[in-house]
Amino acid sequence: MSGHVPPLSPGSLPFKILLIFLQLRYTCPWITRYPGCVLPEIPRPWFLSRFGLVKTAFPLCEGTKDQARHPPALHGLRNDGEGWPSDPGRAWAAEALSWRAIALVPHLLLGTKEPGLSGVVGVSSRCEKACNPRMGNLALGRKLWADTTCGQNATELYCSYSENADLTCRQPKCDKCHAAQPHLAHLPAAMADSSFRFPRTWWQSAEDVHREKIQLDLEAEFYFTHLIMVFKSPRPAAMVLDRSQDFGKTWKPYKYFATNCSATFGLEDDVIKKGAICTSRYSNPFPCTGGEVIFRALSPPYDAENPYSAKVQEQLKITNLRVQLLKRQSCPCQRNDLTSKPQHFTHYAIYDFIVKGSCFCNGHADQCVPVDGFRPVKAPGAFHVVHGKCMCKHNTAGTHCQHCAPLYNDRPWEAADGKTGSPKECRTCKCNGHADACHFDINVWEASGNRSGGVCNDCQHNTEGQHCQRCKPGFYRDLRRPFSAPDACKSENCSTDGNTVPRVVVQPLAKITDSRRKGENSTKKVCSCHPVGSAVLPFNSVTFCDPSNGDCPCKPGVAGPHCDRCMVGYWGFGDYGCRPCDCAGSCDPLTGDCISSSTDIDWYQEIPDFHSMHNKSEPAWEWEDEQGFSALRHSGKCECKEQVLGNSKAFCGMKYSYVIKIKILSAHDKGSHAEVNVKIKKVLKSTKLKILRGKRTLYPESWTNRGCTCPILNPGLEYLVAGHEDVRTGKLVVNMKSFVQHWKPALGRKVMDILKRKCK
Template identity: 55%
Template structure:
C-alpha cells in the first residue's frame, strides 16, 4: 500500500505490479493527503519557530496533459483490449494469467461516450474509475508532457496503464520551462539491448551520476492495470529537502514521458484468431505526479501562481505554486527576505533539524521602508549585521538612517525613531557658516546651534551686531565711525546719545570705546568666550531669581540691561565690551550710566570661557558685584544673567523697590528717585 502522509518526502511501495494498490492511488489522484489550501491561522501556528512545507498532492490534477495523438480524432476507430479480471488473488501471482479474450469497441474523439482524451488521465479515479486516454491506432512512439506554470517539487510519478506497459520508455524533466531536458530514469525490458546500459547502472552526465535503467516496470504482464513508479528520493531522509542538492534533484517545471516501444499482450500469441485485432495502441488510466509547492521551508500554504490556467472549472485539491510565506520571507517560493528584513543573508530552512532560519529585521530607526544586505558590511561586522537601509525618510541619512541630513539637527526631546526627530536648522543661510570645519551643515547636527560669520549675531545669525553693518555672504563689515556705531543697513554713523562712552566701576575717568579696527579684532576672538561655540568646555549653571528674600540676600552692586558687543582675551583675564541700555540699579559706591562699559568674567582664567553665557549680539539682564580693590564690574557664577525681556525688568524693579533693604533709607530713596526720573518703569518699549 502507498503511504502519503507523515514525512513530506515519503514514497510509495516499490512492489512491481498489482491491483491491490489501485484503490489507494485512486484516492491519491483525487484528493492527495490533504488540501494544499488550509486555513492561514493554522499555517501560522505550524510554521512558528520551525521549518514548514505545504502538503503534497497530485501536480497533474487541474492541469492540462499534452499527448501527440488521440484515438478517433479524424474518424471513428475500432480497437480491442484486454479487460481486468477480478480475483481475490494478488496481482503479482497472476502476472502470467490471461484475462480472457479481448473486448472490442469504437473510439471517436468527437463523441463524449466514445472519446478517450488526455484529460481522462487526471480526472477523479473515484468518480470516473474507468476513464482513460488512448493513442491513435498503430503509433510506435508517443509522448506525454505536463507543463507547470512555476517550479514545484517532484517526489514520485505513478502511471497506471490500460494497455500493456511499454517495452521501453523514458522519464524526463525540465527545470527551465522546457528549454533544456534531463533524463530521470530509463525503463526497458532489456536495458542492455535497448539503451546499452546494465541493469540499475547510471549514465554519467558531465561528470555526475545520472539516470539509471530498470526493467522492473517493463514486463508485458499484466496486460492491463500495470503500473510504472518513479521515486525521486530514496531514501528521502538522506538529504535536506530544502537544501541546494534537493532542489537540483527534485525541482521541476515540466515532466515528459516518452513511450518508445509498444509490446502486445502475450495472451494474443496463444490464439491465432485474435492476433490481427486492433490492439496496437497505448492506453493509460492514471497519470499521477506526486509533489508539492516549492517554498524553501518557509510556508505551508500556497495559492495560484501567475500563469495558472485550470483545466476545468471548480476543481478541488489543486496543488498551487505560489507560497504564502512566513519567517519574514517573500517571493513566489519564499526565495528572498521581505524589504525590511535583510540584516542577515537569506537562507532556506533546515529540513533535517527543523531550524526556520528566519530573516532578521534591519535596524533603520523607523525611517526606511526597505533595506538590503551588504556582504562587505556583514563581513566587516564579524558576520553580525549586513544592514544598509534604503532611501531614508524623515530627513535622515546613514547606513541605519541614524543621522540627520544636511540642514537638520536632532531634536533633544524627541526619540531617534520619531518621524519629527530631525528638525530643520533655523540658521540664516547667508549669516551662518558650517558648524563643523570642512562640513556643510549650517547648524550643529546634535543641538541645532548656529555659527555666525564675522560681524553677524543673533541666535539665528540673521543680523549685524552693534558696530557692524552690510549683512552679506561674507558677514558684516566694521563701522567706520568715530563713535563705533552705525546704521546696520547703510553704514551711516550714528550720533548723540548713541556715542560709545562708558564707565567702569566707581572710577570717574571717562574711557573711549574701541576703534572700528579694534572692534573687528574683538569679533574675531569672540568665539573663544562663548559657550555657544564651546559647549564641551562650558556647562554653566543658571542662577535663578528665586524668592524675594534670596534675591535680596545677594546684595548685587548693579543690575543692568546690556547688549553684548565684543570680547577680548588679555591673557591673564578677559574683557567683555557691553552697551548699557538701561540702569535698573547700582549701589552708592558704583556710578553707571548708559553707554559702553567693560565687564570682567572671572571664569575665563579657570574655565576658558564665560560663565554665565554672554553671546555677542544678544541682550541680557545682568546683576553682579564690584571688585572693591580694582573697581571692576565682575561677572561670575553667582551673577544673575538672563536673556532680556520687559516683563523680567518689571519683576526685578518690583523686588528692588519693595523687598530689598539697603544700608540706609536715603540710599534707597536716592535709587528709587533715580529710577523714576529715568522712566525705567516704561519697559514695554524696548531700546
C-alpha cells in the same frame, strides 16, 4: 484568622480569576452587558498589557448583535480550505471562538490543557519552523498533452485482453473510440481525473502507434516527489521519464525503463546496481492491465535529510514533466490463432498519471495561491489544485520565498533547514523607522564579523547613514523626540510650522568640560558616554549627550544612562552594540548562555501552554480525493509478508511498545515518508509514550522500498495494530515487524489475554 482577606498577589487564584474576567470583559463587552459586539471599543486598562493579556489574544468581537444572540454551533461551520469558514462569514467564526474563550476559563484556572490552541495569546502558526505546503497531484487542474488520441480523426476499433492467473487468454473485449463523442472519448485529461470518482476512465493512443509522448506543463517551479502511472494496456518495453527546469527549453532524463537496460539504452540496471539511472522492474508486460510504473525523485543515490538543500532542489524542481513511450509490447497471454484476423491491440492506454508534488517555497511557507494569470482546467467533480505562488513566512518574499522582504536584509537569505527545522528567518534592518527597504552588503557583513549586513535604502525624514542613524547636514537632532520619530531631525533654521526656533545646543564632552571650568552655563550636565556603547554626533564621530540631563543615546541593544551595558535579553557588548539572546528567557550578558531561573518568569508565563492533540505537521483530518499511495489504490498488487498471531511466546517476544485498535481515516505521501491518519479507538498497551484515544498519525514503512505500503492499511477499515515507538521523535512506527490484523472482538480479547497472562 476571622475576617482576614488574603492579599491579591499575582500568583493567587483570586488574581487569576480577576484577570481572566477582565480579559473577557474587555475583549467582548457583551459577555457582561448584552449580546452583541456593537459597543464602542473600550480602552483596555494598563494592567491587562502588564500581565500579557492583550485585546488581540482572542479575536472575539467581530459579529453583529443579531449574530451574537444566536451563536452558531461549531460543527455548523463550513470550511473552504483557506483557513476561515465560508459564509455566513468570518463574524460567525469569531463568535464561535468567543464561546470557546469562555470555555477556556476552567482550563486556565486548573492548569489543564485545552486541545486546539497553542498558547494564551492565540493560535500558533504551523510555520514557526521550516515548513512546506500540502502535497498533491500536480496534474489536477492542468492540461496533459499527448501526441495522439484514439479516434481523433474518425471512429476507431480497438481490442484488449485481460489475463487469467495461468496466463491463458480470456475472450478479447473490443469497442469503439471517437475523440469528439464524450461517451466514446478517451482523452489525455482522463489520466488526471480522480481515480476514486472515475476509476475506469483512461487515455488511449491511436492504433498502430510505436512511439508516444505525454507531457505536463506547469506555470511555475514546483517540487516533484514521485510519479505513479497505471496502465490499461501492457506496460511499454522501453520508456523514458524527462524533466525540464526552464519551461521546456532543455530536458534532462530522470529515469530510463526497459526490459533490458543494457540492450536498449546501454545502461546498467538498478535491480543489479543500486542507484543506476535505468530499471527493469516496471517493464514486464504482465499484468496485461493495471500494471504500475512508480518513480521516486529521491531514490538512491539522493537522500532527503534536508529537502531544501541545493542538491535536493536540483533533483526535485521541475517546470515540465515528459514521458516518452518508445516501444510497445503485447500481452503475453495473446493467442496465436488470431493471425488471420485484423489486429486492434497496437495502442497505449493509461488509467492514471499521478504527479505528486508541492508548491516550491524553500521551507518558508505552508500555503500557496494561484500564480498570476493561472486558471485551472475545468474538470468534473471537485479536486484540490496545487497552486504555485507561496504565501511567504519568516520575513521572506517572492513567488518561491526566494529572497528577503524589503526591510529584512540584515543577513543573507537562506532556505530553511529541513533537517534541523531551523526557519532561517530573514532579519530586519535597523533603520530607526526612517526607511522602507534595505539591501544586504557582503562587505558590511564581513566587517561586522558576520553579524549585520543590512544597509538602509533611501533614508527618509532628513536622515542618512547605513542605519539612517544621523541627521543630514543642515538638520539637527531634537533630543526631545525619540530618534525613530519622523520629526526627530529638524532644520537648523525653522521648526515644522515655519517659525524660527532656538537650536538646542549639543556640545561634545570636551567643550562642556571646558565651559564648566570657566563657570559658564553651570546647569548643563557633563557627558560621560561610554565610547563603545554610545552613538555618535550626527555630523562627526564625537560622542554626545542630552545637555539637560547627561543621558547618552545608545547603540542597538545597549542600555544605561551612559550606554555602558547590554539591555536585558541582549549580550555581547561591542562596537555594534549588543545582540539579542537566542533564548526563551534571558541570557548571560557576556557569553550569551541561556539562564533558566524561575525568578525571571512572571506568573502568567507559568500557565501551561495549550497543545494540539495531534502532531503540528499533520494535515487537516479529512478525506482526500487523491490518497497518493499505490498500495491503497491498488492493494491487490501489493505483496506484504506480515506478522501473524501464532503462539503467545512469539508475540510477547516481539516486545511491542503499543497495542491499539484503530480506524484508518486517510493516508498521505510526504515525499520522503508516508503518514497514515488514524483514530485510536482503544489502547490495549502503551509503554514509554503516552497514547490517548483520538486522532493520531502512524508512520508505515515507505512504499517506495517495495512499490507499496506495508503493512496494507486501507482507509475506512478498523485494525488491531501492535508496533514499536520512536521515543526520540514521538512517532508510532508500523513496519514489517508490526502485527496488523483486521479488528475483530474475538481477536481483541485474545490479544488482551496474552498481554495480561503471558507477556510479563
